Amino acid sequence: xxxxxxxxxxxxxxxxxxxxxxxxxxxxxxxxxxxxxxxxxxxxxxxxxxxxxxxxxxxxxxxxxxxxxxxxxxxxxxxxxxxxxxxxxxxxxxxxxxxxxxxxxxxxxxxxxxxxxxxxxxxxxxxxxxxxxxxxxxxxxxxxxxxxxxxxxx
Amino acid sequence: xxxxxxxxxxxxxxxxxxxxxxxxxxxxxxxxxxxxxxxxxxxxxxxxxxxxxxxxxxxxxxxxxxxxxxxxxxxxxxxxxxxxxxxxxxxxxxxxxxxxxxxxxxxxxxxxxxxxxxxxxxxxxxxxxxxxxxx
Numbered sequence: 001x002x003x004x005x006x007x008x009x010x011x012x013x014x015x016x017x018x019x020x021x022x023x024x025x026x027x028x029x030x031x032x033x034x035x036x037x038x039x040x041x042x043x044x045x046x047x048x049x050x051x052x053x054x055x056x057x058x059x060x061x062x063x064x065x066x067x068x069x070x071x072x073x074x075x076x077x078x079x080x081x082x083x084x085x086x087x088x089x090x091x092x093x094x095x096x097x098x099x100x101x102x103x104x105x106x107x108x109x110x111x112x113x114x115x116x117x118x119x120x121x122x123x124x125x126x127x128x129x130x131x132x133x134x135x136x137x138x139x140x141x142x143x144x145x146x147x148x149x150x151x152x153x154x
Numbered sequence: 155x156x157x158x159x160x161x162x163x164x165x166x167x168x169x170x171x172x173x174x175x176x177x178x179x180x181x182x183x184x185x186x187x188x189x190x191x192x193x194x195x196x197x198x199x200x201x202x203x204x205x206x207x208x209x210x211x212x213x214x215x216x217x218x219x220x221x222x223x224x225x226x227x228x229x230x231x232x233x234x235x236x237x238x239x240x241x242x243x244x245x246x247x248x249x250x251x252x253x254x255x256x257x258x259x260x261x262x263x264x265x266x267x268x269x270x271x272x273x274x275x276x277x278x279x280x281x282x283x284x285x286x287x288x289x
Contacts, residue, residue: 014164021171028175043196045204053204054252057211063255063276066213075213093210095253101233102252153250 051128051150054102057093058148059134064093067137079135080108080144087117096121103151110136110144127152195226195237195247202228202235202271203251206280209273210254217272217288228269230259230280254278 062068062075065084069076085108096103096119105118128150136144198220205218226247229236237247253259257278263269272279274287 017164017168021168024175028178043193043200045200050204050207053207053211057207057254060211060213061254061276062213077213093254095233095255095257100250 051102054094054104055132055148058090058104058106059132059146061093063089065089078132079137079141080146082108082136082138085115085117085136090117091120094119101153105149107147107149108134108136108144109147110138110142121151123151125151191239192245192247194224195245196249197247198223198226198228199235199237199247199249202237202269203249205271206235206251206253206259206278209271209278210252212273215272215274215288217270217284219284220269220271221267223266223269225265227265228263230261232260 058064059080060066060075060077065080066075066077067079067081068074085106090104090106094104101121103119103122105116105122107114107116109115130148132146132148134144134146135141202220205220209216209218226237226239227241229238229241233253234248234250254273255276255278259278259280261280263280263282266282268282270281270284272281272285272288274285279285
């Protein structure tokens with residue numbers, strides 16, 4: 001009778017330990033995965049933010065394509081000076097070195113013209129595209145569309 | 155006798171698993187602390203890179219002052235910003251920006267109190283103090 005009781009206790013302990021080990025292991029993985037994922041989210045950039053900031057550079061900076069008033073020096077946002085819309089200007093305003101930054105291909109369409117230019121790190125395929133309504137200065141200010149194709153950094 | 159032997163084997167396994175758990179906890183806790191620092195450094199690197207990209211899109215002159223650097227050092231080289239405690243460490247926070255015009259950023263700042271990212275005349279400038287042209 002005594003032996004049976006001992007065996008019964010040992011049996012219960014075995015079941016307890018087996019269950020406890022699984023629960024403890026599961027708890028460890030859950031807690032640490034929460035800590036890790038929470039911290040990685042802290043340093044995440046909001047989706048599309050980086051692309052938005054760079055596109056603003058193309059449209060607003062006089063060193064890129066923005067039309068600049070010769071008298072006042074004032075840049076006119078979202079108005080492209082056709083004289084600046086070339087790859088030399090693009091690579092000066094977006095001085096990409098290698099493939100660790102986004103690559104861009106811009107296609108300006110107005111009247112019946114399509115003018116494509118691309119950054120030095122463009123490798124021939126795109127991951128994302130958007131169209132912006134802009135103005136172009138080609139002797140006179142005209143409505144135009146700018147297709148912006150983006151490759152992510154590698 | 156046989157039952158006592160079974161119990162001994164069971165305890166042996168329990169002890170092995172407990173030891174593994176403790177080992178895992180210690181390693182993982184240290185990795186988490188290390189990761190936390192990496193995220194902090196990466197956060198600063200991304201912030202500064204985004205500021206350079208933002209100022210590059212501004213048509214006039216402007217500057218941004220960064221004060222929350224948590225005692226880290228910074229290095230700007232090429233189109234990259236590195237944030238670190240010691241230049242020899244492996245876990246640096248690194249992020250990339252794209253320069254505008256003729257900006258030549260090649261500067262090391264050892265635990266600066268603040269970092270000023272400025273755009274003056276189509277050039278990005280990084281310094282510890284606000285450039286005199288913008289004061």
